[in-house]
Amino acid sequence: MTSVTLRSHGFRLAMAAAISLCLGAAHAEETTTNVMIDNFTFQPAELTVKVGTTVTWKNRDDIPHTVVSAGKFRSKTMDTDDSFTFTFTAAGDYKYFCSLHPHMTGMIKVE
Amino acid sequence: MSGFDHDHDNEGPGVSRRRVLECMTWAGTGVLWTISGGVPRSLGLVGSAQAAESAGMTFLQISDSHVGFDKPANPNALGTLEEAIAKINAMPAKPSFMIHTGDISHLSKPVEFDNADRIISQAKLDVHYVPGEHDFLDEENKLYKERYGRGAKGAGWYSFDADGVHFIGLVNVVNLKAGGLGNLGSEQLEWLEDDLKGKSKSTPIVVFAHIPLWTVYPEWGWGTEDGARALDYLKGFGSVTVLNGHIHQVMQKVEGNVTFHTARSTAFPQPAPGTAPSPGPMKVADDKLRGLLGVASINFKRGTQNLAIIDTPLQG
Numbered sequence: 001m002t003s004v005t006l007r008s009h010g011f012r013l014a015m016a017a018a019i020s021l022c023l024g025a026a027h028a029e030e031t032t033t034n035v036m037i038d039n040f041t042f043q044p045a046e047l048t049v050k051v052g053t054t055v056t057w058k059n060r061d062d063i064p065h066t067v068v069s070a071g072k073f074r075s076k077t078m079d080t081d082d083s084f085t086f087t088f089t090a091a092g093d094y095k096y097f098c099s100l101h102p103h104m105t106g107m108i109k110v111e
Numbered sequence: 112m113s114g115f116d117h118d119h120d121n122e123g124p125g126v127s128r129r130r131v132l133e134c135m136t137w138a139g140t141g142v143l144w145t146i147s148g149g150v151p152r153s154l155g156l157v158g159s160a161q162a163a164e165s166a167g168m169t170f171l172q173i174s175d176s177h178v179g180f181d182k183p184a185n186p187n188a189l190g191t192l193e194e195a196i197a198k199i200n201a202m203p204a205k206p207s208f209m210i211h212t213g214d215i216s217h218l219s220k221p222v223e224f225d226n227a228d229r230i231i232s233q234a235k236l237d238v239h240y241v242p243g244e245h246d247f248l249d250e251e252n253k254l255y256k257e258r259y260g261r262g263a264k265g266a267g268w269y270s271f272d273a274d275g276v277h278f279i280g281l282v283n284v285v286n287l288k289a290g291g292l293g294n295l296g297s298e299q300l301e302w303l304e305d306d307l308k309g310k311s312k313s314t315p316i317v318v319f320a321h322i323p324l325w326t327v328y329p330e331w332g333w334g335t336e337d338g339a340r341a342l343d344y345l346k347g348f349g350s351v352t353v354l355n356g357h358i359h360q361v362m363q364k365v366e367g368n369v370t371f372h373t374a375r376s377t378a379f380p381q382p383a384p385g386t387a388p389s390p391g392p393m394k395v396a397d398d399k400l401r402g403l404l405g406v407a408s409i410n411f412k413r414g415t416q417n418l419a420i421i422d423t424p425l426q427g
Contacts, residue, residue, distance in 0.1 A: 039389035039391065040331070040390060040391065061389070061391055062183070064245070064248065068289075077218065079218060080182065095289065097290065100245075100248075100287075101244075101332050102288055102289055102291045102332060103291075103329070103330070103331065105289050
């Protein structure tokens, strides 16, 4: 369910989509784009996506959490059932954590 | 349920595992602390006969009010805070003041702070606050700083003296590092070192902060990364008492001259370390909840070496 919406940044996303298609043809990629927060853990803790993929984190705990990747993205505080979305436009390893409960860590690998 | 005896003269350097586990099963409104001859002791339950008999200076600790929390573990956290304050008002001996060890609000909303203030002020006591991570959720932590942090340093740390006891309020909920625990930071540690400079080693010290300064359970983030550095500065002092919240249950450890103690929440209980998949709010039967919430009262009496802590549940 790697959906790429072409709105602004049309060219960059189009390029990204083209690249993803190439990669997709070469080897089957993880298509999950949701990360659930349950019991103070990110699930899956590590997720590999293609450039241009939009990832949505959803907090299903009774306690607020955040998703923070230093210098890359920072969610507002997510209360129960709140979510945060970020579109990855560049390849790389994005380590992130919950700034309220720093023992909660995760990683998005963007290829 | 009786008071917890902090006199460990005949017990060697620590508390037995069994004692700690006994502590952990307690439930209460708060801890009543009494400081006697430089050492804080727990008296037992707020409102107990022991509290009535105690002399010396007594102050109260409340923690983790989480005003705004409305999930199944306690749909009415404001109501149980109100019950805790009523319990304090019914105490036979009025405490000198109160400390609040953080998580006043659940989501740092103005209405949550307003409601907390409206209820807590009914105790008609001075309240010395330190922030929890739930009090710092707004942009630049403005709301907490405006309401509680005036005159404090940095993110809200400060010290004051009362009845010959030196109180130090620390902040260990900002600039947390990925994979890490609570954090004090070098600026605050330097301030602490400076604050303690020139203090007589016989000065009783009470340190309070939200997250435990000692490592309770790192798997759940229950500890402070650089807490040991703070404790280094406290070496040599005859009596050091460290009061924390955050883990929503009573836990105690004695290490040499340092007594560590955590207070119950007034909002919802959390599981004992490792007994649940996560440290999230623990749902218990409705008739059990008030046995797991509470406050603490601390009595300090000159001439003895113990500070007495009483953990009092809202019920039971």
